Amino acid sequence: MALSRDIYEPLLRRLVLCRFSNIKQITGSVIAVQPTTDNWERLGSVSVQSGDVTTTYGAALVIDCSGRASSGYRWFKDTPVDTKQSDTPSGYLPYADLALSYDHKLGSATCEFIVPANFLETIGCPIDRSSSNLYVSIPDYKQDGRAIVIALREHNRLQISFGGYDIREKMTTVGDVRTFFSEMVLHEPLPEWVSNLLDEVEEKQYPPSIWTWRVPPSTYIQYHRAAKLPCNFIAIGDSVLTLNPVPGQGCTKACIEAVTLNSLLKSVREVDAIGNIVIPSGFSNKFFRSQLYRTGRLWDSNRASDYGYETVVPVKGDDHSFGKDQREFIHGKLLPMIITDDETSTIFWAVSAFLEAPTEMMFPSFLFKVWWNSTKARLFSS
Ligand SMILES: Cc1cc2nc3c(=O)[nH]c(=O)nc-3n(C[C@H](O)[C@H](O)[C@H](O)COP(=O)(O)OP(=O)(O)OC[C@H]3O[C@@H](n4cnc5c(N)ncnc54)[C@H](O)[C@@H]3O)c2cc1C
Structure with a gap:
């Protein structure tokens, strides 16, 4: 499924809310969690701030899905979960050392045009309804650290996206796009329809919307190496591990982790007096070990790939030979x-x-x- 970000997130939310009547959406930010006892072995509630109002809700299981904000990691600062070198058993890491980071210095720009429905026929681009990606070139550290994706997204939004390690090119006109394309070192020349595309948008003067951004560094919070986590706290998606976005694996990774959680929850047998599931002790550790097994390899494979580029700043203690x-x-x-x-x-x-x-x-x-x-x-x- 290839959709723009502004459609994808609301679509997922709507699908979940329509399908499951027992799920409710609350607008606000989770700002804190509270334990049931002083030793923080289990969480009992979360505080949600909405405007000026903070409300506390009881919680059986707390899942941090806050993306790059990694809010969960901050909730435990200066609590017994935040173990120091002196009180961390061997085989585990002090809490502050769980978080790793390296800066791939990736830059990206997207140039979007709203085109007529028959645009692909006009430019002679072969039509493949199974994918909205029309052309993809990924970086090859032996040749060129830049990437191109040309896609026709929903509502006839034609997007030309560029990315690259430490790219500095300015993308403000179709002429800039043409120059970028002509300078790329590719395994095969660009298909002819790409130049037709640029001619057509220039000739018809479709107004481009262009946005550029720097991708923040990749981070990994190694919860599987934490000495003390509340048994009913877990974290999923970018809140644990953010990847280089170019291979487009982040959403699949988050889905795989949701499936992993589902399997573990199905195996829980403990219930309270009124039949509600009780998350057993050790659940969090079990989840983070499964997560390491299912998706943790992406941290190493992303680093291995990114370290091929000299401009990447490795994790402290690593070098480019990794x-x-x-x-x-x-x-x-x-x-x-x-x-x-x-x-x-x-x-x-x-x-x-x-x-x-x-x-x-x-x-x-x-x-x-x-x-x-x-x-x-x-x-x-x-
Ligand atoms: C430029 C770019 C291109 C990408 N392209 C692709 C791609 O093509 N394919 C792909 O699979 N992945 C892609 N990714 C990665 C993908 O976007 C992420 O991996 C994915 O969105 C992670 O989902 P998530 O739910 O973990 O986090 P997010 O999608 O970041 O969602 C986190 C949500 O939590 C909310 N939040 C944050 N803090 C709090 C709080 N305290 N309380 C309540 N809510 C909070 C945020 O507002 C946000 O809505 C791309 C990323 C970038 C930067």
């Missing part, structure tokens, strides 16, 4: 094959979209095929 072998394999051997071999590209896509386990790319037959392809390419190019 993930070198993985980069060599993916960019040197796998990417050239993805472009030419349907089976390889399907497996790579399925693993990236969490539809297959990463072990799919470790089967001897797969590795042999990749090795053979790169050896052939080397022999014939020399």
Whole structure:
């Protein structure tokens, strides 16, 4: 599903609220949580601020889904959950050390035009109704650290998005877009319809809306290494791990974690006197361990990929050599094959979209095929 952000979030919210009558939406910000006892083993309530009014609600399970704000991490500061070096058992980390961060210095710009319904026919672009992405080029650290996505979103919104490591290009006119395209180092030339597209929007003078932004650093809060968390606190999505947005994995990751939570909740048997589920002790640890197993690998794979670019500022204590072998394999051997071999590209896509386990790319037959392809390419190019 490819939708613009301003449609996607309300759509999800509406689908949930229409489908489940026992879910209510409260407008406001969660500003604090309260424990049931002084040792913070369990949370009992949350405080929600709406305008000038703060209301406290009882809570059986608290899920931090506050995105990049990572509000949950701050709620526990200066509480017994915030363990210091001296009171953190071995095998765990002091609370302040749970949060890691590196700055990929990614910049992005989107240029949007509202076009007529028959626009794709006019510019000679092949029509594939299964995806709203018309053209995608991702960065290759061996060639060019910039990316392009051209997409026709809902309501005939034609979007040309650019991203890149430490990009400084200004994007204010169609001429700037043309220059950006002409300077890109690509595996294959851009399709002819791309230049028709620029000619058409320029000739018809469709007014562009352009917005640019710097993507904040990637962060990872390693809750699975926390010594003391309330048993009924968990965190999902960007509030735990924010990724490089270019591969577009953040929403899928959040969905996978929701599915993980669902499976764990289904296994809870404890109920109170009136039959309501009681989150058992150890639930939080169990969830964060499952989360590490299901989606935690993305922290390493994103770092391995991003560290190929010299402008990236690594996590404190890391250096750019992290993930070198993985980069060599993916960019040197796998990417050239993805472009030419349907089976390889399907497996790579399925693993990236969490539809297959990463072990799919470790089967001897797969590795042999990749090795053979790169050896052939080397022999014939020399
Ligand atoms: C430029 C860019 C492009 C991207 N493109 C893609 C893409 O193509 N595909 C993809 O899968 N992912 C993409 N992502 C990543 C994706 O947007 C995120 O991974 C995803 O939105 C995470 O969902 P979330 O629910 O965890 O957090 P969010 O979507 O950030 O939602 C968090 C919500 O919590 C609210 N909130 C914050 N604090 C509080 C509080 N204290 N109390 C109550 N509410 C609070 C916020 O207002 C927000 O509504 C992109 C990200 C960026 C920056």
